[in-house]
Amino acid sequence: MVLAAAGQFCASASLAQNGKTVSKLIFQAANAGAKSLFLPEASDYIAGSPAETIALAEPVTSSPFIREIQETLRGLPADKKLEVSVGVHEPTENRDRVKNTLLWLNSNGEITERYQKIHLFDVDIK
Incomplete structure (x- = not known):
């Protein structure tokens, strides 16, 4: 059986903090013994x-924020490796809004998957 962990915390306005x-939650x-952590x-x-x-x-x-997660994942011992799912904000090209993005980081800290939420009230369905 593979163990998955759910990390819960109250985010502030400080990406560094x-x-x-999140680094503490990863540890x-x-x-x-978890192999994945869902945040x-x-x-961010x-x-x-x-x-x-x-x-x-x-x-x-x-x-x-992402750099901290990547460094933490890369620094884990081989027998403690895990992957992370985390939701973050990303700026739009013209920086007038943000994108709600879900990322999957592998045990090497590489972003291997990305999903951006689509709000139906922002979509013109024909």
């Missing part, structure tokens, strides 16, 4: 306003 919190899950939507941050939400959005390639 949330990254440290806890790995030490418990909440918007794990919860902002105080829509404007702050947009301002804090970082591409995953430069996000300090």
